[in-house]
Amino acid sequence: MSSSSGSDPRLYLALVHYPVKDRAGATVTTSVTNLDVHDIARSARTFGVRRYYVVTPIELQHTLVRRILDHWTTGSGRKRMPERWEALSVVDPVVSLEDAIADVTQREGERPRLLVTAARAPEGRPVRTVAEARGWLAERAHPYMLILGTGHGLAESLLASADHQLEPLDSGTGYNHLSVRAAAAIYLDRLLGR
Amino acid sequence: MSSSSGSDPRLYLALVHYPVKDRAGATVTTSVTNLDVHDIARSARTFGVRRYYVVTPIELQHTLVRRILDHWTTGSGRKRMPERWEALSVVDPVVSLEDAIADVTQREGERPRLLVTAARAPEGRPVRTVAEARGWLAERAHPYMLILGTGHGLAESLLASADHQLEPLDSGTGYNHLSVRAAAAIYLDRLLGR
Numbered sequence: 197m198s199s200s201s202g203s204d205p206r207l208y209l210a211l212v213h214y215p216v217k218d219r220a221g222a223t224v225t226t227s228v229t230n231l232d233v234h235d236i237a238r239s240a241r242t243f244g245v246r247r248y249y250v251v252t253p254i255e256l257q258h259t260l261v262r263r264i265l266d267h268w269t270t271g272s273g274r275k276r277m278p279e280r281w282e283a284l285s286v287v288d289p290v291v292s293l294e295d296a297i298a299d300v301t302q303r304e305g306e307r308p309r310l311l312v313t314a315a316r317a318p319e320g321r322p323v324r325t326v327a328e329a330r331g332w333l334a335e336r337a338h339p340y341m342l343i344l345g346t347g348h349g350l351a352e353s354l355l356a357s358a359d360h361q362l363e364p365l366d367s368g369t370g371y372n373h374l375s376v377r378a379a380a381a382i383y384l385d386r387l388l389g390r
Numbered sequence: 391m392s393s394s395s396g397s398d399p400r401l402y403l404a405l406v407h408y409p410v411k412d413r414a415g416a417t418v419t420t421s422v423t424n425l426d427v428h429d430i431a432r433s434a435r436t437f438g439v440r441r442y443y444v445v446t447p448i449e450l451q452h453t454l455v456r457r458i459l460d461h462w463t464t465g466s467g468r469k470r471m472p473e474r475w476e477a478l479s480v481v482d483p484v485v486s487l488e489d490a491i492a493d494v495t496q497r498e499g500e501r502p503r504l505l506v507t508a509a510r511a512p513e514g515r516p517v518r519t520v521a522e523a524r525g526w527l528a529e530r531a532h533p534y535m536l537i538l539g540t541g542h543g544l545a546e547s548l549l550a551s552a553d554h555q556l557e558p559l560d561s562g563t564g565y566n567h568l569s570v571r572a573a574a575a576i577y578l579d580r581l582l583g584r
Contacts, residue, residue, distance in 0.1 A: 204563075365436075365579070369438045373474070
């Protein structure tokens with residue numbers, strides 16, 4: 197399948213387990229969880245995301261992800277729940293964000309523009325609205341990668357080096373502690389939903 | 391706190407574990423999961439939902455929910471992650487949807503209008519758009535309860551007896567198998583998000 201054909205959005209998703217922040221702001225590697233793989237794959241497939249990269253440098257966790265994928269894409273799971281196979285078929289475990297970017301570049305013939313997310317707006321750097329990013333995706337002129345962090349969010353170095361930081365999902369209540377699964381669902385809906 | 395004061399939305403949320411459908415359409419009771427309690431509480435609190443009812447007739451599962459709540463609202467968890475306590479403080483385990491409705495009625499002085507959700511539009515019954523429901527909530531004239539099903543969705547009897555069924559979360563891809571956690575996040579964002 198040539199990914200540059202068709203009218204599906206040119207959007208890729210990356211869930212980053214390193215480099216992310218812990219509660220104190222230190223850079224750490226978090227563990228991959230089964231439910232992050234499943235939930236976000238289902239949301240990604242529902243909204244037409246092309247690939248969902250699970251980014252972790254820990255090779256043993258790639259084995260975990262591949263075991264989940266094998267169960268649902270070739271094992272008894274596929275027969276029992278074919279729609280779950282369809283969701284998980286968009287998942288790729290990769291060692292680094294650079295590897296995810298390289299894969300998209302190969303598929304699209306062009307390096308994706310990186311859209312990073314955080315629960316708080318940065319100081320001293322502009323954010324782009326989700327409506328702007330929705331417009332870029334509708335134009336289909338370039339591929340994009342939406343990047344979400346686990347733990348307490350993406351490391352500052354990664355936020356600062358991206359092409360654009362999206363505005364936080366402000367709810368107006370002053371409380372913003374969504375799970376990464378909920379944040380992924382809402383960003384995808386705002387970017388691609390009807 | 392009087393819940394009829396203030397400008398927060400008059401919206402309640404119920405996650406139903408009975409009566410729901412299994413894959414074959416039979417009415418079953420599903421198990422409460424730790425993550426449904428956490429994730430949906432965080433989304434509910436983020437968007438200003440007044441109470442989040444976890445509905446199950448299985449008393450043993452109330453013990454499970456209360457153990458989660460106790461850990462995070464009075465135990466070491468509260469000290470370590472106060473924002474999690476704030477989210478979980480909106481959670482109430484109840485035996486039946488009727489009990490949830492009775493609780494809202496007592497708080498609001500008025501029975502809530504029931505908004506049910508499903509992944510597919512019903513045959514022979516109208517659905518209301520989320521935009522309409524957003525308008526009702528903005529008016530603040532009446533309390534509402536958004537009802538989400540676990541398993542393969544709310545039982546037909548429950549769908550048919552509600553005040554309004556909301557349109558499915560159509561993504562335009564023809565694939566719609568969101569997790570209930572993702573669906574809750576997206577419905578709340580569409581109903582109450584900025």
